[in-house]
Amino acid sequence: MQYIQATIYLMLTSCFMMTSVQAHDPSEHVKTNEAPKCESMKAMDHSKMDANDPIMMAMMKKCKAQAEKKAMQMDHSNMEMDHSNMEMDHSNMEMDHSNMEMDHSNMDHSSMEGMSKSAAGGHHKHN
C-alpha cells in the first residue's frame, strides 16, 4: 500500500515538473514584424481623444500610411489585357548581321552571274 502511495506522489510530482517545463513555449521567444492594428482605433473612446495630442497624431500618421499602402496593393488576379488590337512599329528596328553565319553549300549558283559553286565555297561569313 505504501509503495502505491509513494508511486502516486512521485507521478504527481513528475507531472507538475513537466507542466512547468511545457509552460514556457519556445515560440514565445520569436519576435516577428507586426503590422499596426489600426482597426483597434475604431474601438477607442474618441470623446477622450485630443487631435493635437502627439500620441494621437503619431497614430493617425501611421494608420494613414498603412491605409495608403493597402490601397496601392491592387488585386491583379482578375485583370485581363486584350492583345489583339495591339500594334508594333517595326520601322525603327535594327538587326546586327555582323556575327551571323550563312550556309551556302546548297545554293544554286547556276543562275548567278560570275559565280561558280566551287568559287562560292562552303561557309561565308558576312562582315
Added chain:
Amino acid sequence: MKAIKILFLLAIAVISGSSVIIFSGVVDVAADKPHGKFVYWLLQETRENSIAKASENIIVPDLSDFELLLTGGVDYEFMCAGCHLAPGLKQSDMSLGLYPAPTNLSLTYEKQVKQGENNEAAQARNFWIIKHGVKASGMPAWGKTHDDQRIWAMVAFLDRLPTLTPEQYQILTAID
C-alpha cells in the same frame, strides 16, 4: 609613530581581507541570488549618483514633435521592451532573469523618476543611460550603434510610454 604603525597594520589587514574575498571564490555572483541589503544599497547609490553627475550637463532638446514617437517607439519595441516591458506585459524572460531587475518603464512615470528629480533631469538621465549603458547591469551602450537623434526619439517615447494603452503601443511600435 604609533599611529602610523596602526594605520600600516590596518592597511595590511584590509588588503589581506580583500585578497581572501577576491581569490577564494566565496562571493556568489549568481544572478538568481540577490545581494544583501547593504551591498545592494552600496551599488545602487554608486550607480545613481554616477549617472546623475554624468548627465547633469546634458541639454535636452525639444521632444514635442510627434514624429519622435514613431521612430522612438519602433526602436523601443525591438531594443528595450524585452527587458523593460510594455503596456499590458507584466514580465518577460529577461525581466525575470536579469539582476538587478530592469525597471518596468511602462509603469507610471512617478514611479520611474527619482524623488525630487524634475522631468528634464529624468530625460537627460534616460538619454545618458541609453547612450552609455550601465556596467554589469545588462544595459547596453546603444550609443555605439545609434546616433543622438535616434536616442532622443527613444527618450521622447519613454516620456509617453506609461500613458499608453496596449492598443496604442501596438500601433506606435509596429512595423508595416
